Amino acid sequence: MNAILHQTVTSRLRWTTRILMLLLAVASLLAMLHTTQPWPQLAAFAPAVATIVVLSTTTTALLLLLQFKIQKQFFLLPLAGAYAIYALAAITSLLSMHGSPDHANPMTSDTMSNWGAYWQFGFCGFIIIAMAFRKATESFPQLNRIILGKNTVPFMLTPLLGIIVYMLALNAGNLFSAIMSSSPIVTAPLGWGSWIMAAATFVLVRAFCSDDKLVTIFLSIAALSHLCHVSHLLIDNTPFSANWYMAHLLSLFSFTTLLAVLILQLSQFTRDLADSHAYLMEKAHKDSLTGIYNRGYFDETAELEWRRAQRNGTPISLLMLDIDHFKGYNDQFGHVKGDKCLKKIAQALHANMQRPGDFVARFGGEEFVVLLPATTAEGCHAMAQKLHLAVQKLKISAGDHRRVSVSIGHATWNGPYENGSINELLSQADLALYTAKRLGRNRIVRYEDLAHSLAWSKSLFPPGVMSPQ
Numbered sequence: 001m002n003a004i005l006h007q008t009v010t011s012r013l014r015w016t017t018r019i020l021m022l023l024l025a026v027a028s029l030l031a032m033l034h035t036t037q038p039w040p041q042l043a044a045f046a047p048a049v050a051t052i053v054v055l056s057t058t059t060t061a062l063l064l065l066l067q068f069k070i071q072k073q074f075f076l077l078p079l080a081g082a083y084a085i086y087a088l089a090a091i092t093s094l095l096s097m098h099g100s101p102d103h104a105n106p107m108t109s110d111t112m113s114n115w116g117a118y119w120q121f122g123f124c125g126f127i128i129i130a131m132a133f134r135k136a137t138e139s140f141p142q143l144n145r146i147i148l149g150k151n152t153v154p155f156m157l158t159p160l161l162g163i164i165v166y167m168l169a170l171n172a173g174n175l176f177s178a179i180m181s182s183s184p185i186v187t188a189p190l191g192w193g194s195w196i197m198a199a200a201t202f203v204l205v206r207a208f209c210s211d212d213k214l215v216t217i218f219l220s221i222a223a224l225s226h227l228c229h230v231s232h233l234l235i236d237n238t239p240f241s242a243n244w245y246m247a248h249l250l251s252l253f254s255f256t257t258l259l260a261v262l263i264l265q266l267s268q269f270t271r272d273l274a275d276s277h278a279y280l281m282e283k284a285h286k287d288s289l290t291g292i293y294n295r296g297y298f299d300e301t302a303e304l305e306w307r308r309a310q311r312n313g314t315p316i317s318l319l320m321l322d323i324d325h326f327k328g329y330n331d332q333f334g335h336v337k338g339d340k341c342l343k344k345i346a347q348a349l350h351a352n353m354q355r356p357g358d359f360v361a362r363f364g365g366e367e368f369v370v371l372l373p374a375t376t377a378e379g380c381h382a383m384a385q386k387l388h389l390a391v392q393k394l395k396i397s398a399g400d401h402r403r404v405s406v407s408i409g410h411a412t413w414n415g416p417y418e419n420g421s422i423n424e425l426l427s428q429a430d431l432a433l434y435t436a437k438r439l440g441r442n443r444i445v446r447y448e449d450l451a452h453s454l455a456w457s458k459s460l461f462p463p464g465v466m467s468p469q
């Protein structure tokens, strides 16, 4: 399957992304010029943004984990960790909103909460780790195999352990109140530390992975949006100011860009999977030479149709066709022409299947089987005549002014179903075919006629050979 994330982007997309990043930076700078300008107060804005961030980061983390499982690329794991950390932080932020929009943010106006600093550092830290792994595995792809071994589980637990230890240390063992605490504890230095971390993340994403892969491009946009977001929060976080709104909008942007690509990737995976499934089903059910259904498909479907007929109490018919003197044809014209002849006959038979449920399959060698659900013996006989004629109409020369012909035997089951099986019906049709061959070929024999002529059948079938009832 083609992984969109690792696809090289077209130069048009590369330039579009560069222009988009430039616009993002310019818009951010312009907004900074109107930092304190008050905007209409939308009380629901901050909770709405926090909710969207929770949903998008959680989904992104889950999709990245899914990608990791499919692609076995180790860097996707810390990347998922980065988004998981942000999801956790956004949930905390959402839970701690007590009517004041201040609490929607990791950083308050002039200070920054411990928790906010933790998530800013965690998010950026994990992205840097992911990029470092990506760079390393580019040069040493075998690293993926080593890392994906037994060490994966402890590695996955590390961020979780870090969060727990941090909370315990912070709040003397009271985990829940540590999560809910939004009181500004740490002052400006952590805010600046956070900004430096965001700036370093952007620079490293660009420097570590200056390739043109889709994942790099979108991570660059996400990292730049995040840097602008942190910058806005740091300058001024007065609720409902232009700056405050901009910071929130940027946070949305930074978390939805990668999500959009991941959703695109998922839809492509689903499409590829459906295509592969359809291709494999086709391969598994079709005969490679003639293109019609194979024996495996017949066995599966005939059993189902038998049970359906049993449930509905309707008749079911079966025809067996065999090309006459095909060995002689092969010997005379060669196997390549023999194959062509088989193909022509198979296609002619297939073209005459008109009712839904009717189908022809290659039973093996130069033998075909036709299943006719809900068809009486008379209907089946009419179908046999039609197929016999269809082969005659092909006018395939068998040499010496002869044409290739087929022998047909058919049988119909009218019940009681509990005393029979599809295999028994198959044996009856086979017996009728055998009789057609014994009687001189190029003809149709119905099993029901055999069954009514017991004396005849006894002479035809010596002891030990299955005879009609």
Ligand SMILES: Nc1nc2c(ncn2[C@@H]2O[C@H](COP(=O)(O)OP(=O)(O)OP(=O)(O)O)[C@@H](O)[C@H]2O)c(=O)[nH]1
Residues within 6 Å of the ligand: 289, 322, 323, 324, 325, 326, 327, 328, 330, 334, 335, 336, 337, 338, 339, 342, 364, 365, 366, 437, 441
């Ligand atoms: N060209 C070709 N020949 C095949 C294929 N499958 C089976 N055959 C040939 O079909 C012939 C079947 O021969 P037999 O079973 O003796 O039957 P027949 O010569 O048709 O004689 P009757 O059925 O009694 O009329 C053999 O020569 C097989 O090699 C195939 O896929 N391609």
